[in-house]
């Protein structure tokens with residue numbers, strides 16, 4: 273475990289250094305926009321998606337240097353989605369990653385534009401990945417576009433907004449979680465694999481791993497929302513309770529939710545059998561996400 277903690281801290285540093293290099297600095301015009309982008313980007317995110325991206329590249333025999341642009345791209349897309357999700361017209365949150373949200377510091381218009389610019393940067397970054405013969409730049413752009421669009425991130429957000437205050441069937445909740453959470457986790461490992469010129473079998477295995485881990489991650493997130501104080505999670509107090517959102521614990525109960533998260537993580541790990549020892553880090557990461565208490 274201490275080995276994994278050290279690994280996570282080192283990977284976090286590596287990703288932060290790359291993001292710092294790749295996002296225009298705060299002295300570049302328009303300065304307020306770049307400050308706003310950096311405010312949310314360097315507010316203390318866990319960097320799970322880029323870390324998964326790099327681990328998937330290594331599982332496929334690739335290198336950090338080749339995977340780093342895709343790793344930064346998924347973090348840019350993720351941070352954009354958080355900035356927009358926090359806006360007054362969406363969740364209207366004051367705090368994120370333990371600091372005031374982008375719109376609280378820079379105003380709504382600037383936060384909206386900082387999110388837009390980070391999303392655009394994500395697409396620019398995947399085109400910087402050295403070309404691997406099986407996965408040309410257009411294929412990586414397509415991968416990111418599908419995840420960002422109406423069938424996944426945005427679609428999941430819309431289904432979530434439309435479901436507010438309703439008791440949704442489990443199938444609808446699963447659609448929301450697949451769109452908002454599992455799709456980007458899946459794309460993170462798939463883009464890592466693409467940078468390593470992964471075979472179709474490896475791509476499929478990582479797809480299955482990503483979807484199962486992503487759903488388990490979101491179920492655990494829902495469980496922690498019930499079992500931990502909102503303060504510890506750095507979120508606005510009691511949001512989900514106030515708006516009576518459907519969650520796994522609300523629909524299935526806590527114990528059944530935990531069992532489902534374990535089942536999904538086992539399935540995720542089984543999907544990695546095609547890799548053997550090179551997937552040890554991915555397995556550790558899936559177990560770590562399942563057992564996290566934050």
Ligand code: GRG
Pocket residue numbers: 316317318319320350353354356357362369425426428429452453490493
């Ligand atoms: C397109 C506006 C828009 C939204 C898309 C992704 C999303 C939908 C909304 C973001 C809010 C949210 C609760 C998403 C679910 C996924 C999730 C648990 C995100 C938090 O991820 P962590 O824990 O966060 O990895 P850090 O801050 O560590 O990066």
